[in-house]
Amino acid sequence: MSKIRLGILGGGGDSLIGVVHRIASQMFDKYQIIGGVFNPNWKENYDFAKKIDLPTNRVYKDFENLIAEELKLPENKRMQVISILTPNFLHYPMAKKLIESGFNVICEKPLTTSYQEAIELESLKNEKKCVFAVTYTYTGYPMVRQMKQMISDGVLGRIQKVDLQYYQGWINPIIHDSEKRTNTWRLNPEKSGISCCIGDIGTHAFDMLEYVTDLKVSKLLSDLNYMYDDNPMDVDGTILVRMDNGSKGVIRTSQIATGEENNFTVAIYGEKGSLKWEQENPNYLNYLTENKPFQILKRGNVYNSDFAEDGVKIPSGHPEGIFDAMGNIYKGVAKAINKEKSFSGEYPELSDGVRGMLFIEKAITSNNNGNIWVEL
Numbered sequence: 034m035s036k037i038r039l040g041i042l043g044g045g046g047d048s049l050i051g052v053v054h055r056i057a058s059q060m061f062d063k064y065q066i067i068g069g070v071f072n073p074n075w076k077e078n079y080d081f082a083k084k085i086d087l088p089t090n091r092v093y094k095d096f097e098n099l100i101a102e103e104l105k106l107p108e109n110k111r112m113q114v115i116s117i118l119t120p121n122f123l124h125y126p127m128a129k130k131l132i133e134s135g136f137n138v139i140c141e142k143p144l145t146t147s148y149q150e151a152i153e154l155e156s157l158k159n160e161k162k163c164v165f166a167v168t169y170t171y172t173g174y175p176m177v178r179q180m181k182q183m184i185s186d187g188v189l190g191r192i193q194k195v196d197l198q199y200y201q202g203w204i205n206p207i208i209h210d211s212e213k214r215t216n217t218w219r220l221n222p223e224k225s226g227i228s229c230c231i232g233d234i235g236t237h238a239f240d241m242l243e244y245v246t247d248l249k250v251s252k253l254l255s256d257l258n259y260m261y262d263d264n265p266m267d268v269d270g271t272i273l274v275r276m277d278n279g280s281k282g283v284i285r286t287s288q289i290a291t292g293e294e295n296n297f298t299v300a301i302y303g304e305k306g307s308l309k310w311e312q313e314n315p316n317y318l319n320y321l322t323e324n325k326p327f328q329i330l331k332r333g334n335v336y337n338s339d340f341a342e343d344g345v346k347i348p349s350g351h352p353e354g355i356f357d358a359m360g361n362i363y364k365g366v367a368k369a370i371n372k373e374k375s376f377s378g379e380y381p382e383l384s385d386g387v388r389g390m391l392f393i394e395k396a397i398t399s400n401n402n403g404n405i406w407v408e409l
């Protein structure tokens with residue numbers, strides 16, 4: 034079978050996430066990168082395409098031009114799926130036009146800058162019936178998939194407490210300098226949307242919680258921190274959650290946790306046992322019970338589920354990481370495009386992105402109304 038023709042918007046040489054998508058897309062030999070718009074500046078766009086040895090005939094000046102030119106090509110030559118890796122405010126206009134024009138889409142999170150835009154995309158997608166993934170990257174880790182499987186198999190029994198922490202420190206050197214904080218797109222509502230910390234990393238934790246437990250957050254109460262009166266964006270927040278099975282828990286997020294790098298931890302406590310996973314140590318899953326010693330499950334072993342092991346490429350003991358997790362998501366999307374059999378939850382869908390936008394808006398609403406409980 035020929036490779037899926039992939040186009041990329043954003044993710045240029047100056048970006049954080051571009052290289053992760055480029056490498057991930059090549060991992061299972063399913064995609065060929067055909068072209069795209071890597072940068073709004075034409076010279077940088079063109080030079081970057083040359084640097085990665087991409088023929089420049091399908092490197093376009095902007096996304097409107099890309100769509101117009103690609104639609105002139107016969108369907109068997111045209112890009113089949115396009116990844117959107119730009120700052121948040123461009124996700125909605127790009128995704129909307131791509132769905133309307135018949136392309137499949139892989140979009141970075143947060144899906145849009147408002148819940149309203151997200152539900153518009155969802156109804157458009159339902160009408161056009163395309164494949165649409167939202168890259169909550171961490172759901173691609175084998176041991177996260179193992180966690181999901183064990184919870185679904187009832188290994189933990191009834192879930193009674195959830196605790197997710199996502200702590201970073203990268204905004205600390207920026208937030209105390211008024212010039213730096215005005216020049217950072219994640220702290221600019223026009224580029225980022227209504228939230229920084231909750232939108233950027235809180236959404237990962239929220240998605241992970243609903244993904245691994247298969248429960249829904251039914252209510253939340255948030256307490257956000259903006260640090261300075263002239264800073265319009267949250268940089269830290271604690272959110273109490275109630276799940277639809279009645280259990281309670283907390284999502285703790287921060288970008289001013291000085292010295293923290295990407296400390297995302299997920300702890301799910303059930304009446305029969307508990308599971309804990311750490312993003313900075315992703316090849317291990319900690320399994321706690323009352324009457325047996327603490328166990329560490331490892332990636333690449335036969336005792337894991339077929340779903341967990343599906344994305345493992347090298348034997349146990351050889352660490353895999355974020356590129357591999359994203360690679361597994363691209364693999365799931367490839368199966369959907371090729372209409373092949375896949376596992377449930379193999380890639381995060383548009384509906385997960387919509388839930389993420391609802392979560393962001395409700396977290397802001399709760400905080401702005403005096404830290405009240407709000408329903409999702």
Ligand SMILES: NC(=O)c1ccc[n+]([C@@H]2O[C@H](COP(=O)([O-])OP(=O)(O)OC[C@H]3O[C@@H](n4cnc5c(N)ncnc54)[C@H](O)[C@@H]3O)[C@@H](O)[C@H]2O)c1
Nearest residue numbers: 043044045048049050070071072073118119121141142170
């Ligand atoms: N899934 C994850 O774990 C993860 C991690 C990091 C970032 N992200 C998301 O990825 C997106 C990009 O984040 P980043 O940190 O890579 O941003 P970045 O600022 O590092 O890079 C953005 C890229 O988009 C390009 N760009 C800007 N405007 C463009 C336009 N009009 N047309 C084409 N390209 C354009 C820039 O040139 C740059 O290459 C954000 O939505 C962010 O939330 C997700």
